[in-house]
Amino acid sequence: MPELPEVETTRRGVAPTLENAVIETVTVRHTGLRWPISETLAAVLADRRVRKVERRAKYLLVRFDHGTLLIHLGMSGSLRFVPPGTPPTKHDHVDLHLHDTVLRYRDPRRFGALLWHEGDPATHPLLARLGPEPLEDAFDGDYLYRATRTRRQAIKQVLMDNHMVVGVGNIYANEALFLAGIRPDRPACRLGTEETTRLAEAIRGVLARAIDAGGSTLRDFVGAGGEPGYFQQTYAVYARAGEPCRVCGTPVVQIRQGQRSSFYCPGCQPC
DNA sequence: AAATAATCCTGCGGGC
DNA sequence: TGCCCGCAGGATTATT
Structure with a gap:
């Protein structure tokens, strides 16, 4: 059950490989997460370059020039790099195909989310009214x-x-x-x-x-x-x-x- | 404004 | 062996 430390660890784990890499294609096997994955997500991400992987609360923010992919791991979500061609198992719902590796989203309980947002992530309805980050100076x-x-x-x-x-x-x-x-x-x-x-x-x-x-x-x-x-x-x-x-x-x-x-x-x- | 309840979903352990 | 049940849990949404 990812809490903030798990999400931050995930961010640090995926950022070195993901930042500046191009998402060549996207495979969505199951859209039924906390909110449905947009039918157009794969097309929106195809051939786009990741600029930065950031975090706000327990949301991962995968930033592109034309918008941001918000990823929430819910209760049981995880992101892993697997070699291309690795057969998916039951709960592997989404693959982001990079040139020589695959970032795989797995979430047995499907409480997580993958949402596309154009513009400043801070304006997204899910992020706009959040309290301070516990590790920043504003929280004391x-x-x-x-x-x-x-x-x-x-x-x-x-x-x-x-x-x-x-x-x-x-x-x-x-x-x-x-x-x-x-x-x-x-x-x-x-x-x-x-x-x-x-x-x-x-x-x-x-x-x-x-x-x-x-x-x-x-x-x-x-x-x-x-x-x-x-x-x-x-x-x-x-x-x-x-x-x-x-x-x-x-x-x-x-x-x-x-x-x-x-x-x-x-x-x-x-x- | 604040508090409470309902809700999504699967895996797991206990009881039988 | 296997079924049923309760519980676990983040966070939004609806309701009071």
Whole structure:
């Protein structure tokens, strides 16, 4: 389940090969993603040169002179380079054929998206109203404090709201709250400035460390390898209900927030 | 404005 | 062996 670090790792993995390369042809086997892939996408991309591969939130932005291909990996999407002629398997929905390699989009659950947008990507409806990037300077304790004053919802759910800050999914929301020593069900507006500062730093830290860890998997993007091995790292609380906290030994507690599971340590996150 | 629910889809583990 | 069920999950969209 790609979170922001996986998407950034993917960007770094594909950018060296993709940038300045020409997309010769495009094969679309299955248009049924989160939104249907445009019937004209293949024609729009054919014989066009990739200029840059960027990222906004969890969207990859493949920029051409005449527009941008937005790629979202959803829950189960991945991009891999495979040798030309590699037979597709069940969930390999799209191939971008470069001169001597193929960038293959795979997505078993089909929650992802490939969308074409002309003009400034920032104006796309899906990107226009997103909150700040967690790793950029605009996101800090002061911002988080000010932005949460009117929010009575639980802090964990607010962190996962893309209008507040982008790229914080269920795993890292839980992990960051543990690192900051804040219970996930605290009303966001009740956090003090020290807490929002700790939390903002915890979010930045946990994401930056995960991106660093992903760097070791970059070689997997070239060649025919198996699945990316990224992010089987150990978590402090995520998916560890009933197991002892790695810091204090207190059993990790699981609760339900907005149809999502949350995990916290009552010892390290007393309130 | 803010909060909540529903929704897309497949794979997997548990129970039987 | 295999079926049914529940759950997992990002993020939009609709609804209250």
